[in-house]
Amino acid sequence: MLGLGCVQEEIRFVICPELMVTMLVTEELDDTEALIVSGIERYSKYEGYSNTFKWKGDFVDETPRDISGRRMTSIVAIDALYFKQSSLQFNMDNIKRELNKVCNLDINIILTKINLYKNSLNLSFKFLNYRKHEAISFV
Numbered sequence: 001m002l003g004l005g006c007v008q009e010e011i012r013f014v015i016c017p018e019l020m021v022t023m024l025v026t027e028e029l030d031d032t033e034a035l036i037v038s039g040i041e042r043y044s045k046y047e048g049y050s051n052t053f054k055w056k057g058d059f060v061d062e063t064p065r066d067i068s069g070r071r072m073t074s075i076v077a078i079d080a081l082y083f084k085q086s087s088l089q090f091n092m093d094n095i096k097r098e099l100n101k102v103c104n105l106d107i108n109i110i111l112t113k114i115n116l117y118k119n120s121l122n123l124s125f126k127f128l129n130y131r132k133h134e135a136i137s138f139v
Contacts, residue, residue: 006053012075015044015059019075028079034101035077039070078102 006014013019022037029035041063045056063071078101083089 007050011046011049011053014055015042015046016040016075017043022077029101031097032100032103036074037077038074039066039068040073040075041071042073 018040019037022035026035042059042061045059046053047056048054061071063073066072078098080098081089081094083094088094
């Protein structure tokens, strides 16, 4: 879907080009898998979104480094499904698929690293609340 303009995922891959390498060395994720990429460094400034996205020059990333010299930045990648009919994303099997991926991550990583976007914000908060209290099983 790259022809539709640069949106959140494409922008992140462009400003942090080592993420592109992960596409070459990561196999297809199973329905219960997510990928955590650590040590990501940002190299570019930008402005705009979608069709107005523009590169604005070099960016000096001053994120602190860990003892191994890696930037203390992590990205959680989940191979989201594409739905021609957006309401299908709320089908229980599809919700379970996404939640099972996230359930395999450490809750502290989820709470500090996950980006909660507009349509899934309410669902994500409900999930985090359930997971934190371990009141529900999605498997």
